[in-house]
Amino acid sequence: MPHAGSSRPSHILLRDDAGRWATAAPERTVLGVIHNVTSATRLLDLLTPFEGDSRVHVVFTCTGSSAFENGTREFIAARQLPWISWEEAKREKFDLAVSSSRGGELHKLNAPLVGAPHGAGYNKHLRREPGAGSREPGAGSRKPEAFGLDAEWLTHDGELIPSAIVLSHDEQRERLRRGCPEAVPISVVAGDPCMDDLRAGLPFRAEYRAALGLTPGRKLLVLTSTWGPHSLLGANMDLVRRALAELPHDEYRVLAAVHPNIWYGHSGWQVRAWLAPYLRAGLLLPAPETDTWKAALVAADAFIGDHGSLTLYAAALGVPGLLGAFGDDVVAAGSPMDRLGAALPRVAPDVPLGRQLRRAAAAQADDERLAAIGGLVTSRPTRAAELLRRLYYERLELDEPAWPAVPRPVALPLPLPAERYGPVPPPMFVDVRPEPDGTLVLRRHVAEFQGAVTGHLADPHLVVAEGDPDGRWAGAADVVLGRAPGPRETYRSAAERVFAAHGGCWLVAFADRAVGEAGCVAVTRQGEVITGRWAEGGDLGFGVAASVLYADAGAELTVSVRVGGEVGVLRVG
Numbered sequence: 204m205p206h207a208g209s210s211r212p213s214h215i216l217l218r219d220d221a222g223r224w225a226t227a228a229p230e231r232t233v234l235g236v237i238h239n240v241t242s243a244t245r246l247l248d249l250l251t252p253f254e255g256d257s258r259v260h261v262v263f264t265c266t267g268s269s270a271f272e273n274g275t276r277e278f279i280a281a282r283q284l285p286w287i288s289w290e291e292a293k294r295e296k297f298d299l300a301v302s303s304s305r306g307g308e309l310h311k312l313n314a315p316l317v318g319a320p321h322g323a324g325y326n327k328h329l330r331r332e333p334g335a336g337s338r339e340p341g342a343g344s345r346k347p348e349a350f351g352l353d354a355e356w357l358t359h360d361g362e363l364i365p366s367a368i369v370l371s372h373d374e375q376r377e378r379l380r381r382g383c384p385e386a387v388p389i390s391v392v393a394g395d396p397c398m399d400d401l402r403a404g405l406p407f408r409a410e411y412r413a414a415l416g417l418t419p420g421r422k423l424l425v426l427t428s429t430w431g432p433h434s435l436l437g438a439n440m441d442l443v444r445r446a447l448a449e450l451p452h453d454e455y456r457v458l459a460a461v462h463p464n465i466w467y468g469h470s471g472w473q474v475r476a477w478l479a480p481y482l483r484a485g486l487l488l489p490a491p492e493t494d495t496w497k498a499a500l501v502a503a504d505a506f507i508g509d510h511g512s513l514t515l516y517a518a519a520l521g522v523p524g525l526l527g528a529f530g531d532d533v534v535a536a537g538s539p540m541d542r543l544g545a546a547l548p549r550v551a552p553d554v555p556l557g558r559q560l561r562r563a564a565a566a567q568a569d570d571e572r573l574a575a576i577g578g579l580v581t582s583r584p585t586r587a588a589e590l591l592r593r594l595y596y597e598r599l600e601l602d603e604p605a606w607p608a609v610p611r612p613v614a615l616p617l618p619l620p621a622e623r624y625g626p627v628p629p630p631m632f633v634d635v636r637p638e639p640d641g642t643l644v645l646r647r648h649v650a651e652f653q654g655a656v657t658g659h660l661a662d663p664h665l666v667v668a669e670g671d672p673d674g675r676w677a678g679a680a681d682v683v684l685g686r687a688p689g690p691r692e693t694y695r696s697a698a699e700r701v702f703a704a705h706g707g708c709w710l711v712a713f714a715d716r717a718v719g720e721a722g723c724v725a726v727t728r729q730g731e732v733i734t735g736r737w738a739e740g741g742d743l744g745f746g747v748a749a750s751v752l753y754a755d756a757g758a759e760l761t762v763s764v765r766v767g768g769e770v771g772v773l774r775v776g
Contacts, residue, residue: 214262214287217295229260231298231599234314238304238321239269240278240463240492245303245321247282248396249369251611252592256604261285264292266307271430274467278492299598302365305351310359315598318351319369322512323395323519323580325349325378326540327533329356348382349535357383367594371395372582378537393590394583397497399610401520402584404501407612411502414615415487415495417456420768422504424450424457424560426527427496429511430464433530440477441654442507442527442550447484448652449556449659452631453645453767458487458503460496460513467491484629484649487619495616505560507550510534518543519577523564525550539579546572555659585610628684628746630676632663635754642763642770645750650676664753666746669701669711678706682753684746685711698726712749723748734776741771748773 217232235250237243253259263284265275279286287295289307297314303321329350350356352375357364368390370376380387404411417423424446428435435442446457459478466474471490475482482488489495500506500517506524508514510533517524526547534541548566551559567573583590588608596603630650637643650665651673667680683705688697698711708728715722715734722736723745735748743766751764751773762773 214285217262217287217291227257227260230258231260231601233259233261233595233599234292234297234300234312235261235263235284236292236300236302236304236307236309236312236316237263237265237275237279238302238306239271240274240467241271242269242302242304242321243275243278244463244492244494245319245397246301248400249301249303249319249591251396252588252595252608255606258601259599262287264289266304266309268307269304271464271467273470274463274492281492299595301595305356310362310364315366316364317367317369317594317598318357318365319393320351320371323398323515324371324512324539325351325375326512326515326535326538327510327530328535329533348378349538352379353382354386357386363389365389367391367598369393369591369594371398371587372539372579374539374579374582378535391590391594392583393594394585394587395581396587396591396610398516398519398580399585399587400613401497401501401516403610404498404612405520408501410615411498411613414498414618415456415458415502416619417502418768421453422455423499423502424455425496425499425503425506425513425517425522426457426459427506427508427511427513427517428459428461428465428528429509429513429530430462430468431530431533433509433528433533434462434465434511435507435509435527436461436465438509438528439550443478443481443486444652445556445654445656446507447481447486447649448654449648449656450560451557451646451767452485452649453647453769456485456487457481458489458499460499461488461491462511463491465491480651483624484652489616489619493616494613495619497613498616501613505564510540510544514547515540515543515577515580518547518573519580521574521577523560523567525559525563539576542576542579543573546570546576553656555656557659627668627671630665630667630671630673630680631746632660633666633682633750634661634663635750636661640763642765643751643754645747645764645766647750647766664750666750667705669704677704680705680708681710682749683708683711684749685713687713687716694724694726694732695730702728710749710753712745712752714745721745723752725749725752735773736776738772738774741769743769743771743773747771751775 235246263286267289293311300312300314300316303319327350370390370392373392431437503522506517506522507527509528510530527550529544592608631647632650634646664681665679666682667676668684669686683701685701701711710725710727712723712725715724721742725733733752735752764771
């Protein structure tokens with residue numbers, strides 16, 4: 204990247220002799236202004252109307268004014284964005300500048316500036332740091348409007364900074380009138396490109412679910428956390444544990460959509476270290492600079508959120524949800540987020556989470572109030588690309604391209620990085636219940652995460668793998684998944700060794716050497732040997748077979764078993 208003190212233009216198109224070196228000769232140059240990774244991801248959404256038009260060239264800069272600058276240069280480099288320093292950006296002249304944040308010395312840019320939100324509209328308060336100075340004399344005496352709609356952020360020495368302010372909904376214009384009335388004439392209601400892309404992806408929900416690794420019948424719960432002490436991870440990180448503890452392991456996948464300011468403020472390593480036990484148990488944690496969170500919202504069956512934009516997007520998509528935290532003090536009064544905070548139920552600490560999610564799904568299916576709040580995300584649905592392009596090309600004094608500007612479905616996410624896992628599976632509480640037709644339904648819950656709320660566990664047995672390093676499980680296990688018998692061991696002799704180390708164990712199960720994981724050989728403490736083999740096409744694993752045999756299903760020759768969305772038939776002998 205260029206040195207900030209260099210006087211020679213670092214980008215080829217900014218040089219006086221650009222015609223000698225450039226392959227293409229664009230007619231206009233646009234500056235994309237990045238504040239941090241959060242604003243950068245939104246900025247790329249805002250710039251999609253230029254795709255396919257070789258008359259326009261975009262270069263990027265970073266204001267250097269964010270407390271969350273970590274990761275920004277890596278983001279820029281990974282996407283090969285043409286980058287110039289902030290000092291150079293202030294020296295050069297551009298035909299247009301686009302920013303999704305209000306931070307930094309934007310008033311020093313020599314370009315007409317389009318300012319847009321970097322989330323679902325304008326919903327939060329944010330004051331400048333002490334000593335940063337006011338944008339407008341007397342601004343501190345006025346009750347602040349939401350960040351982006353207030354004179355403190357829109358003016359400098361009494362003059363408007365942007366030449367156009369993008370609003371996503373008509374209701375924001377009245378709040379702008381209260382916060383900075385002189386900016387109303389330059390406001391443009393252009394909708395929300397992110398919301399448009401999310402809705403365009405809804406017909407392809409099955410494809411997103413498959414890309415995220417969801418098997419048929421398995422539900423996806425998305426935990427959304429903005430940043431700060433009032434966020435879900437800041438105020439209620441225990442909800443990650445509760446979700447993995449209380450929701451049946453085979454019926455739910457849990458994905459945590461973490462705000463980039465958490466990731467880059469504390470470091471990715473630290474976030475992963477905090478969540479390491481949950482990652483080992485199957486928590487999905489996409490990198491925040493990707494748009495995997497968009498695919499997850501389209502694929503989601505439920506969400507638990509806070510006062511961040513993802514909560515509002517999820518509600519607008521019709522996903523049922525709960526609030527795990529909420530920053531009442533930082534949410535602008537009367538904003539859509541304020542209304543959503545009043546409408547969504549809060550997570551109760553003493554009621555099983557599964558029950559709360561089922562109630563939310565039933566109550567919110569036809570909730571007109573939630574539908575109305577979701578409608579406040581955009582008053583120009585499906586038209587953001589069209590309206591933004593019109594705004595940009597008017598400012599650039601160029602004819603728009605001939606092809607239509609339309610929303611595109613969210614890209615299918617790339618496979619998430621596989622988590623490393625140890626040779627010992629996590630101990631599980633297993634609940635086995637018969638249905639009227641005789642089918643046994645198994646629900647498994649990760650044992651180590653259980654807390655005070657136990658209504659989700661009826662009469663479980665504990666399944667532990669032989670060799671688990673956590674000694675507290677040895678005396679409590681009802682079923683032990685044994686390691687393969689040694690060359691001179693029989694199943695009975697290997698089981699005796701396991702029984703000696705697990706005083707409360709009643710059954711030891713081994714993978715059947717004859718058929719591998721599709722079969723199970725179990726030995727009871729009384730020495731009885733029972734076998735179970737899955738019928739072809741319905742292999743649910745020898746651990747599930749062990750729980751079926753423990754539940755005394757041996758009286759039947761065949762047993763139908765359901766775990767999550769999968770069904771198998773176990774032949775018992």
